[in-house]
Amino acid sequence: MSISLEQMKWMYATMVKIRYYEETMVTAYAEGKSPVFNIGAGPVPGEMHLAAGQEPAAVGICAHLRKEDTVTAPHRPHHHAIAKGVDLKRMTAEIFGKQSGLGKGKGGHMHLFDPEVKFSCGGIVAAGIPHAVGAALAAKMKKKDWVAVAFVGEGAANSGAFHESLNLAAVWKLPLIVVIEDNAYGISVPKKVSTAVASNVERAKGYGIPGFSVRDNDPREMYQISEQAVRHARNGEGPVLIEIETYRYLGHFQGDPELYREKNELNKLHEKDPVIRLKSLLESEGVVASDIAQLEAQVRKEVDEAYDFARKSEYPTIEEALLDVFE
Amino acid sequence: MSISLEQMKWMYATMVKIRYYEETMVTAYAEGKSPVFNIGAGPVPGEMHLAAGQEPAAVGICAHLRKEDTVTAPHRPHHHAIAKGVDLKRMTAEIFGKQSGLGKGKGGHMHLFDPEVKFSCGGIVAAGIPHAVGAALAAKMKKKDWVAVAFVGEGAANSGAFHESLNLAAVWKLPLIVVIEDNAYGISVPKKVSTAVASNVERAKGYGIPGFSVRDNDPREMYQISEQAVRHARNGEGPVLIEIETYRYLGHFQGDPELYREKNELNKLHEKDPVIRLKSLLESEGVVASDIAQLEAQVRKEVDEAYDFARKSEYPTIEEALLDVFE
């Protein structure tokens, strides 16, 4: 259960890619929204939920996934999409509402669909879990050893869809892994105000399935526990629940006044930044600074190119609005 | 935690009342439905879910309830209604669709509302649990020591409403008791096909609340555990979950071909009949046969009178159909 250097590098590079992607989005999203913030203005309008700080959840498990494995993500989906290998250019174009986007601009940031790598997401809390159950069922019925991973926030664990999905997957022994990203809040509501138990891992018992807890946003621990979880599911032993304590650096969405948390809290989180921690790990494994810098430069370039592609792409023509309702 | 003789007699009499009520309903429901069974025909049309065999759940806990405590019940509600003290005449008239019914004939057997004793029920699986949460919340906000009890079947424990309600009641520390009547089936689906854990008491842990199990449909054990549960809730210590293993003697609804279970199963259940068991207990406590017979006669009379009232009542006039949509 040790991580190979290759894997560690992939994780690091992917985390940097995600972080840089989100930081770039902060800027792109802000364009056209000053001096007066207007959610509908600028090249990237609408709600924007960013995942800077939450990279470990996504990379730790996606490191064990194949193209044929399914991932469903919630309203905060960029890190999962990037870790699963969604086409970065078309994803970004989608977020910019362009015809070259994954959904021809019809979906937007909460609705990214890339069937090539079996990725999807959606804007309704917990609604993606049943879809992952269905993907897991399809895998089983097709007699493939594919698994399905559903990512949700800790707030989602209080919704009915969570419960129904885990019970269903457990009675049918499906290859499902539910990853709860506990970033301490559902919008403004702290976990202890919304959730009757300190750890959602307690709830795994109610479905007779294994539950794992990853503390302190640790990418390496997430990797290791995910390895067990994916193996369990792939071997046909049924579903697994993982809850990872993670950090949300930015607001719930861009523009969130964040009156519900102290700025101090954020400083403390930044001190434990998982990207920095993984970088130290790489260094301690003897990876030289120039190699690390090269990794970083490479993924930044990819991200820059994706944004560039998105910006240069055309908007759909308005006739497009009427297409794709039916086959 | 011992049962007083008075309480034991109340429980016995109420169980007999329920049993006799349901047996009478079997006959009344069958009227007008032969030689060809037609669900819409006869004095009691529509679906009919009877609870013969499931008496202990209802009487064991209602023995500890006051008029001000709320009970919500599911589609199989007669035993709960009777144990909570719903007006038997108006309840029966409702089931016969008469103007003198609890709901002027508009509700029917699955929709009995008696605000006098704070009883309600409904035809959607698990949907009554949130209502009980709300009643418990109202009690708390009004600073009363009232409790709310939600009855559901074991099948209902797999629905989202169950999960959301228990979590909500637990985070708000509400005086809610959820009683799961495990009668082994949700219509034709056995518990092990629908439920990932053998006992739903496991699920209480996921809400950090106490969970109790009552084995073998035992009315005395149900009484005793309910006493603890009601005290816990009434004291402001939050919700409680109870699961009782119980027996459904009749089909899921009248007319159920019951191809999914062996007749043999029923014989075994009848051997352990809770009414007979409680009667033996009364006898062993020295209650003489004539006293028991008197109790029985009394409740039978009440039931007969209720059916009589229902039959003699008038149907609503058709103008009534348009009333009561709004205040």
Next chain:
Amino acid sequence: MSTSIGKRLLTGNKALAEAIALEMERDDHVFVMGEDVGVYGGIFGATEGLFAKFGAERVRDTPISETGFIGAAIGAAAEGMRPIVELMFVDFFGVCMDQIYNHMAKIHYMSGGHVKLPMVLMTAVGGGYSDAAQHSQTLYATFAHMPGLKVVAPATPYDLKGMMIAAIRDDNPVIFMFHKTLQGLGWMDQLDYSIGVVPEGSYTVPLGQAKVVREGTDVTIVGIQMMMHRAVEAAKQLEAEGIQAEVIDLRSLVPLDKETILDSVRKTHRLLVVDEDYLSYGMTAEIAAVVAQEALYDLEVPIARLAVPDVPIPYSRPLEQAIIPSVEAIFTAARQLVQM
């Protein structure tokens, strides 16, 4: 498309189950999920015999978790399976409407057409047998109002089979409503039209085509499922009075076959729309509006609408019978239109 019609009579439920069986034989990806669809054969018999034929893997009894299993059908369909999922009564839609409305209906569009959801959600509708407010609705308009779903409601065993096969083969999500009392079940009211001639093999009836089931020149009556049958009964009585009513079986709410309706109204100049759903903001409104938009000058008299008068379905028999449009009510309303 249809093969030669034999003389075999089937009930609605057997026609449906046969359609599913044929498609399950033809295509490994087709499977069924729902509460009591297995040994029980579906509460309204839509899956009768399938469990014995195909086993528990392809005919899956589910927990009472409609969000879970309808969502799972969506997830499975996205992976190329072709699930048929049963929502036992349409009245239960509210526990799983998010999956239906926000996902099943929209994913194809939101993905720019890249994700297909070839699935059928079948569900029992209709009242008339005293099943009260939470088990008697049709909710036609609730489903038809949302873009992204085909919504069909066949009324005869022939159409039930042909439209189910078409629905299973359709690459779009389809809401397939069958009417409980048209299933021809042994424990319900025995209606003649719940049994009909059904050919043995595979055939399809296209989704989205209304059918003129009775020709007439004096008034057009549009109905669907039970109301269509009642309209035909009413038309027979009207004929006795010398009134020739044309009756249209809508069959599909989405796509809506406007042309068949407009053609008829252009001929009869009078329109009565009959619905077992609630009156306001319902199917009767849509049909009336389409005609008021596209054939206004053809109307000789105001449009008439007959539906459940905006009350929940009452339990008590006389009340329920009073609020669901009856043959007599249809007859009277149609005659009134003609005599105006």
Next chain:
Amino acid sequence: MSTSIGKRLLTGNKALAEAIALEMERDDHVFVMGEDVGVYGGIFGATEGLFAKFGAERVRDTPISETGFIGAAIGAAAEGMRPIVELMFVDFFGVCMDQIYNHMAKIHYMSGGHVKLPMVLMTAVGGGYSDAAQHSQTLYATFAHMPGLKVVAPATPYDLKGMMIAAIRDDNPVIFMFHKTLQGLGWMDQLDYSIGVVPEGSYTVPLGQAKVVREGTDVTIVGIQMMMHRAVEAAKQLEAEGIQAEVIDLRSLVPLDKETILDSVRKTHRLLVVDEDYLSYGMTAEIAAVVAQEALYDLEVPIARLAVPDVPIPYSRPLEQAIIPSVEAIFTAARQLVQM
């Protein structure tokens, strides 16, 4: 009922929050529940300042458990409380529609009038700011189609306050829809009509009354919320062309004020209905149908309907702007009617 109108200007959200505060002060039984209604003040500001004023007991942040807490509101209302419960976006209705449709709407009727549910479910509707298919709907007709609920959708700060007070005092369950872009929030498009004169004290605006917001003789335009405001803009442009459009703000979908509409159509003989909801089986259909039933002979030209053309709301700005009826589209449609 209204007190003397002062000169104080409030945004929509502050008008709403003030209404709730006044009622909470007046009546201990009134309380608020919902996601982020506490410290956050409601995502769309409808509960701004209430948490500071009334504390966590009466302004309750909930888990993401809409079935749980909306069901709890029903249970609390049955016990005599008067809950105001927020469903953050109307688009999320599908996770809790059973509680709304089968219980909140029906219990009063099923109980023969013996159980009252004095509760308000308030929810944010509307698009236009690129929030895509699951966060931009209005779903007016989805709610208006079910009997047992009053469904209102005020468009001005004055009405938001007055109708909210009326809704809280109403003994029936009320669905109270507020339009996101009419809340006057600092982070949204700044529209003039999201700010308006609102008197300080308590007043009510009755539920169920439409309002003629602009008189005219040539064509009637019926709209609600944002579409009403756009209709008024269009009417101004029409005036420049010599066309006098009468604009009706529907305000309530249920009860529906038919008379105000019919009176107008009897005067103008032309009807355009505009809706931010989906076209088919929607509000435009109901209004059209009512007129085709009750004022057919008054119509000089076919009824026109303008609404979201049966597609999910697309994310991309040009697409979304194209499918939500614009001032120009209303202008053109109305002019066409008059020139017919």
